Amino acid sequence: MTNAATDFDVLIVGAGISGIGMAAHMQEKAPHHSFAILERRENLGGTWDLFKYPGIRSDSDMHTLGFDFEPWKHEKSIADAPAILEYLHTIVDERDIRKHIRFGQKVISADWRGGDARWHVTIENDEGERKLLTANWLYLGSGYYDYDEPYDPGFDFGEFEGQVLHPQFWPDDLDYTGKKIVVVGSGATAVTIVPSMADKAAHVTMLQRTPTWMFSRPAKDGLANFLRKVLPEKLAYRITRFKNIRMQDFAFKMARNNPERVKKSLKKAIVKSLGQDYDEAAFTPPYDPWDQRLCLVPDADLFEAMNAGKASVVTGHIAAFEKGGVRLKSGEFLEADIVVTATGLKLAVAGKIALSKEGQAVDLTQHYYYKGCMFSNLPNLSVVFGYLNASWTLRADVNSDYICRVLEHKRKTETDVAEPVLSPEAQAALQEDDIFDFSSGYIQRSKAIMPKSAVSYPWRLNQEYVTDRKIMKESPVEDGLMTFTRMGANATQSGEQLQAAE
Structure with a gap:
């Protein structure tokens, strides 16, 4: 000293x-x-x-x-x-x-x-x-x-011989081209990783213990981009910021005051993205919207990856990590070359x-x-x-x-x-x-x-x-x-x- x-x-x-x-x-x-x-x-x-x-x-x-x-x-x-x-x-x-x-x-x-x-x-x-x-x-x-360390759910990776990654410590040189990937988790990180890896991977499975409420919106704000063309930049920004703050506040209070109405709206939007035959249980959490943070799906990228057969969502509990993948308590086996533990932060x-x-x-x-x-x-x-x-x-x-x-x-x-x-x-x-x-x-x-x-x-x-x-x-x-x-x-x-x- x-x-x-x-x-x-x-x-x-x-x-x-x-x-x-x-x-x-x-x-x-x-x-x-x-x-x-x-x-x-x-x-x-x-x-x-x-x-x-x-x-x-x-x-x-x-x-x-x-x-x-x-x-x-x-x-x-x-x-x-x-x-x-x-x-x-x-x-x-x-x-x-x-x-x-x-x-x-x-x-x-x-x-x-x-x-x-x-x-x-x-x-x-x-x-x-x-x-x-x-x-x-x-x-x-x-x-x-x-x-220094993420949340550790205490997984025993047993006989699994593939790579195990946590989003907080991602390697710079990872090549996942043609790999089968299981992403454990259903929060914002998992919802981001799955469609992003689906472009090169053979298949990406999001393995969730509990579903999450999701909503899609365009990555571009049409009104914001229009206002920037016709107004001074700072004024356009203030107007868009005011609009979005009020919308966030309204959406949160609506979810707390009338959760059933918000549930119907969210489900309707998912039907529009995935079709009538989608697995409703995989997208229906046991809690009300905004009891946990809603997951944003920009430009419906997760849903598009699912529609293309490049990604899927599976709900279940892990029984064991075995050679070649993940065994669920239901008996289902998910093949994996790479497991991503998007299980949250500490x-x-x-x-x-x-x-x-x-x-x-x-x-x-x-x-x-x-x-x-x-x-x-x-x-x-x-x-x-x-x-x-x-x-x-x-x-x-x-x-x-x-x-x-x-x-x-x-x-x-x-x-x-x-x-x-x-x-x-x-x-x-x-x-x-x-x-x-x-x-x-x-x-x-x-x-x-x-x-x-x-x-x-x-x-x-x-x-x-x-x-x-x-x-x-x-x-x-x-x-x-x-x-x-x-x-x-x-x-x-x-x-x-x-x-x-x-």
Whole structure:
């Protein structure tokens, strides 16, 4: 460990969508603050640079997965990873953010010390050398899943002699031409991989334990492309973004309020793609739409691969992996040269960073979310955990904007510490909510590591972007819960003394 500490106003962890978005927002809305971005990998882009499996793409439209400050200019609104990376690189270079990114720097731990109002952050480079950085504010844009290991369902591959791959660690040189492939899973990753591999493979089977609700839409947004031709680019983008946000919100609430109507609509669309004789059971989940995230099938590519005989969907439970394929409990045998385990991600909180306060370990499961971006009784710390029912970037944008407001308020009032204070008495009176009202496996498996969420705002991670945007943009940062104090003291800008918060 080197002794020399480097000081920043803000340390941003992660150079993916969340981190890049915060840097861009700071340049515009908190320009007096210094910052650095710490990225453990050698490239920016986060998810969109890490995953290399065939066909990797967005599963929501780029007019909402794109930032509010940078129009999406590509023709396709359902974009592949290279297009998304191009978008992010353009933002980083045009705004001169790249010079602020420190690649190959993994954040190991961060300790808050009130005496100097700083986070003392230990980072490690690729050679295992450690260094200390300090920053007044720590902004966690490190994503939501474990970069080191995926979810392991505990398969025993027994006598299977073929290749076994997980989408999170896809080999660069895989040749699957003429191969028989079984993709285990039915989520967005599986639905992407199956049609993408079907062009070269002999056959691709999607093996699902439980069906998923699917819907198809064009990869190109006709209205967006028309508006870009007749209106200024930024105006066209704002109109399309507004339209898509409202459509997402309407569709989600319709699914929750009238699930039977939505089921009929989804089934009708699948009949249109696969014909009256399709296997209805394979596309009828035992849960309502949006109890889990809907799977997008852009341009009906999965259904087209099925109609061409290049792909199929099988529902069943695995009995064993045998020589030459997969045996189901029904007795059916699926031939396979390659098995892809698209069985989901393993979630991680705060980038698996060991957080502490005055040397005492912080257990985030004992803290409540504050406005979906901070935590109760933890100073100068913010995080991005995106929406489950809308595009990730929508939350990243509102959180970045709000934290910039907090940073500017601290600067103008000459205070050093911003902390959402929740007294033990007030916490005891809170009614805890189910933080994620979704039945998806990766969500249910992660609840034990998640911070708390209350029924009442602001002590919650809300799932309504339209509501959040209005509150975060218009409500005062001094709301009676957020305290602003000076370093080493509990004095506000007016000189009043505050009772020290635990």
